[in-house]
Each structure stands twice: as C-alpha cells, then as structure tokens.
Amino acid sequence: MTKHTEQRSDYTFKYNTKLGRHGWLRLTPAYSVKLVQELVSETPKNAFILDPFSGTATTGLCAIEMGMSAHLCDINPFLIWFGNTKLFNFSGRKLNELEKVFDEILNSFPAKISNDNWVPNLHNIERWWCGHTLPIVAALRSEIVEKVGEPQDDPYSNLIWICFCRLIIETSSAAFNHVSMSFKGGVTKFEVHQIQSLFGSIFENVLASARKPLKGKAVVNSIDSRCMTDVDNIRYAHVITSPPYPNRMSYIRELRPYMYWTKFLDKASEAGELDWKAIGGTWGIATSRLKDWAPSEVELPKILLNSCEAILNSGDKNSELMARYVHKYFYDMHLHFASLRNLLEPGAKLDYIVGNSTFYGIHVDSDKIYEKSLEILGYTNISTTIVRKRNSKKELYEFCVSARWNG
Template identity: 55%
Template sequence: MQAELQLDIERRTDYTFKYNSHFGRHGWLRLTPAYSVKLVQEIIKKDCKANSHILDPFSGTATTGLVAAELGFNATLFDINPFLIWLGNTKCYHFSQNKLAELQEQFNNCLADVRLSENHWTPPIHNIERWWHPETLEILASIRNSLANNFDEPNGNHYHNLVWIAFSRLIIETSSAAFNHVSMSFKSNSIQYELPKIKLLFEAIFNHIITSSKTQLTGKAKVLKGDSRDLSSKDNKLFDTVITSPPYPNRISYIRELRPYMYWVKFLHNGNDAGALDWQTIGGTWGTATSNLKDWKPTNKNLPEQLYEVCEKIKSSGDKNSGLMCNYVHKYFDDMYLHLQNLKVLLKPNAKLNYIVGNSSFYGHFVRTEKILVEILSQLSYSNIGIETIRKRNTKRGLLEFNVTASWEK
C-alpha cells in the first residue's frame, strides 16, 4: 500500500552520506547512517533565525554540529558512543594554521621513521586475518606503533587526533571488508599492500584531512556524552531547533561499522564491551544486545495502537526469530517515547523539531516509523506535527526516509 503511494519519490543520493565525502571535514570518516550535509543546510535555512541554538541528541559523525558551525550557528550534540564523541569534537574544532603546519612536519617525520616489526600490538578483532592480509596487518601495526610514540594514544589533543582519524581511514581503506545491509562480507582474497604504497595512501588521506582542518568555522559546536532517553542540560541551555537523525528500527548496529576503528584506536577492548555498548544504543542488536532483548519488558503500556498491531503481525509471522524481532521493534519505540518525553526540558517555547527517520519492513510487514512517531508526539502534546517524505532509501519498494516535524509550544 505504502509503496504504491510513493512510486514518484526519487532515491536522491544528494540526501545521503555519499554526498558528504566531497565536503571537507564531512568526508573524513564514513558512517553509513550519517545524513547529508545538504539536508541539514536546508533545514537550518528553513527553521533557524540568527542566534538560534541547535540541538542534536543523536550526533553520530556530528554532521549537524559541523554544518551549524559552518553556517555560523552554535550547536550542542549528544551521543552515547565515546568514539563518535571523540571524532565529532575534533571535526568541529577551531584549528590554528600555525599549529597545523607544525603537525604536518611532525607527521612527515613520524612516517619516515616507521620500522617494520612483527611484534607490534594488533587489535583483538575476531578473525583479523579476514580483514587484513598478514603483511598489510604488520605494516598497519608498525605505523600505529610509530604514531603512539609520536602523538600518544588518542585523547583530548585535537591536533594529534587528526593523525588518528587519518589512521582510522587508512585501516578501512586497506581492509577487505564490505558493509552490506544487515550483514558484512569480506573479499575472498585479502589484498597485500607494501609499505611504500601504504605510506603514500596515508599521506594522501592526512593531506586531505589537514587541508580541510584549515577552513575556518564561524559558529561553535560541541559533542557531549549523554543518553538521549535521559538528557538534562548541564549548563541550563535551552534550544530553539532540534535537527537529528535517530537510529531507525532496521537492525543496523553502529558498532558493526565502527568496530574496526574503535579497536584500532583503543576505544573498544573486547567483544563483550561491543555488545554492552550496543545495548545502551537505541535499536542496537550486536552480541549481548540481542540476547538481552529476549527478556526485555516494556516500560510503557500506552504506546500507539498501530505499534502493537505491527508487533503482533511480526510475532505471528512464524519465523524462528519473530518473537525477538517483535521485541526489537517494540523496544525501539519504547525508547523513542522516553527520548521525546524527556527532551521537553531542553526546549525553548516554540522550539522546532526535525527528525529524519526511515520506515522498515520485517517479514513483509511495514513498520511505519514516521506514523508511529507522529502519534507519540501527539500523545506528548507537541504541536504542528507533520511528515515530509525525503527520498527512497533503496530499490526495495516502500523503504523511505522522512522528516517528522513538530514544535513545542509550552
């Protein structure tokens, strides 16, 4: 039904993360669920007045914060993933040209100094040989060792973090992994690189990063650690506009794509930590997050009727995982309700909300995220609630992306 209604909607890659790779700092590291710079620019132009303070409670790669700072606005962002908080704060940092020149020199010296050895630390990634050819791995580990000696481990030094972000990009560009929809795949023959080639690649990545760090930002954005189901303003700031893209109920775990970076830069130490972090994440299904779902109980008995209806259909679909998927979808909206309820304490009167969300499909049953969120917003007394369809998400008919808009008038 939904597919037939929406046949004229285009795929619009300019409204996806792919568009961002051409935009300086936005292209540093890819996260598939990142949204497009263009979309955020358009929303800011539509909703923000001079001095509007922007909030993004699901920061991800800090697209909202960086676009806001580029356009001269101030923004506060929250995320639950420490790696993304670290990345986002460096992406939005105001760098000094002189210090960047010093960093460039240090980087060149460090790279000239790399000595190959089999004995350097490698991350405890399961089946690591599927990710990197043994010789490529040895080179990456040797480069990493040299970086740690010259720039310390990743921390609050934003200049040194630029080198670590370049290294994160290097490990993914030399890996054999491909990120598909829910699963991941590996090329059957992992590629063997040699040191000079990897050094050239690393230099090219670093040069791209340092060049874009030179662009001046006119606004300020910071990313704070916080659970969006329970946000309180640490500095009593209230916000005029919310621009965000929460997880979608589609079983894509951020940890799946971020894991290689997080292990290499030591934000993750073992598989249990990965599962534990994903359990904190709305919509997470990695490792223990999936087993925890089996025993999950709702916190709210008054969610929209259409949610209970679709959950019932998913549960009765006869697949061995249908009970689990039913809990997955139910928990997603239970969490989103908590988020939208607790968000109110951070909003100024007449604050505008923009939630970029996608629908999903389980065993042929559509979870109409946009409609369920509209109903939750209405239950929570938000006003001017609306849905704008943005684009088709893929060739599968009926999977779309929407901007769910509302305002808070209290």
C-alpha cells in the same frame, strides 16, 4: 523542505564524502549534508541547535559552518571523540607544527615493521588485513603512539589518528556495496611505499579541510538520548537529528575496526554492552538481553502495538524476538521525546530523519508511530515529508517528521 519520492544520492552518505570535514571518516548510515544544511537554514539566527543522536556530527558541523551554535549528544565514546575533533577550530600555526610531526612518522615507521608491535584483539583479524599488510599497519600505529601518544583530548594529534582510521579501512578487505559494511572476496596486499603514499594523501586532504576556519561553535556531550539532561542551562530552538532506524542494522558493527585500533574497544563483550545502551542496538548481548526486556507502564501509540502484534503472529521462528525489538525501539524513542521537552524553547521546531522498515513482509511505519508518540506527549504542528525513496522493491522511504513544542 521539498518532497522527493525518488532515490536521491545527494541525500545520502555518498554525497558527504566529497565535502571536506564531512568526508573524514565513512559511516554508511550518516545522513546527508545537503539535507541538514536545508534544515539549519530554517533556524533563527543566534538560536541553539540540538542533535540528540550525533553520530559523525554532521548536524553540528553544518551548523557551525553556517555560523550557528549547537550541542550534540552520543553514548559512543569513539563518536564523541571523533565528533569533537571534527568540530574543532584549528590554528594554522599548530597545524604547520603537526605537519612536521607527521612527516617524521611517515619516514621513520618502516624501521619498526620487524618489531613485535601491538595489534587489536579483533576477531578473525586476518579477514581484514593479510599477513603482509598487518605488520606494516601495526608498525605505523606504534610510531604514531611514540610521537603523539594514544588518542586523547588533543585535537591536533587526533587528526593523525583520524587519518590512521581512514588508512586502516582503506587497506582492509571491507567493502561498502551494501547499506552496511561487508567483505570483499579476498584481502589486498600493500607494500610499505603504498602505505606511505596513501597515508600521506589522506593526511594532506584532512589537513587542508582542517585549515578552513569555522564560524560557529559546537560540542558533543556524553548523554543517553532516552533521558536527555541539561547542558549549561541552554534551551534549544531547533532539534535536527537522525536516530537509528528500526531495522536491526548495528552501527557498532561498522565502527568496530576504528574502535579496536584506537583502543576504544578491547573485546567483543564491550561492543555488545555499548550496543545494548543504544536505541535499536542489536550486537552480541543486545539480542540476548532483548529476550528478557519488558516495558514499564507508558502510553504508547496503538499503531505500534498493532505492528508488534502482526510481527508476533507472522509465524517466523524469530517473530517474538523481532516484535520485542520493534516494541523496545519505539518505547525508547518515546522516552526520548518525553525527556526532550524540558530542554526546548517555546515554539521550538523538531526535525527527525528516519526510515520505515519491514519485518516478514509487515511494514513498520516509523513516521506514523513517531507522529503518534509526539501527539501523546503534547507536541503540535506534527507533519511528515518524504525525503527520498530508499528501496524501490520494498517501498522503503526516508522521512522527515516535524513538530513544534509550545510549552
């Protein structure tokens, strides 16, 4: 892979939005399709690829578009549901049938607007959708449920739900002018005909990309990456993944509107529980539980312990919490690297896309800490390549940390 020190928009989520299935739903931290394609092209033919941090299933989709096979892992039920729909090879005939169902939904939902339709228990929901738009969106959801049921294991009806997720975010006051989601200055008012037009356009684009056949096969499994488990006795030749970065940016925050509207979440405490299970999670109770967390006796890189001590001594009121956060993040990643070894073929290659971080002016060099963890655990041929510069002022970069497992 070529070394890049500039800010590369083609190596970010922005590039993905123009690429068929890759652009079905926006998740800001998703890594670049172009970068993954470069890494997949290095995989031996007929070999199995593993992504232990599936996210929006970018690795799996790149793999099967190139005729490879892949297993992906995640703990978030919404991302597992979304990823498996995204990776499905659809039948043209059944998509034609789905198109008729969609047209019925589009034409009939306005009759439900005056009903007392269900809306999610999303805190401060009026900040997301104004009092005029919300009943229209709720009526559309009610009609979808009546025609195809709630989100489920059927990939065809799930396409309509994915389009609905796109619709709710595009009609909301959410703004994406930062590394994560924020809010615009005010909510936008949508009329029924505008909702119909937008929903129809989204479905048309999703349907067109769903019609394109996929060459390989991939599946997302519910597995905690800290304790990787065997799936069908498969051994992997290449691990291509991008774990959460150690920067306290909660993925669950950006996923919440999707997860509430699809009933994968019902209340804020569930979001906190899920984020606590995630590596680097920070939402709700994840922060409060961090105060009581302590590592077990595991050999960790000295560079990590030095970074934690520097953060602890920085003098900020939250320095102890942040030092503990950084410690736990890399402790969890160390457990992941350790449990991964039993799933790898001899000679397997690892490629981890990760960014560095700063806390109170102290640099946390993720690439160097990853390297040392891998070395402690017996991996070889360890190296790091700069993928791109993320922030010119803070000297934040994205790296590809690579290694081999020789068994």
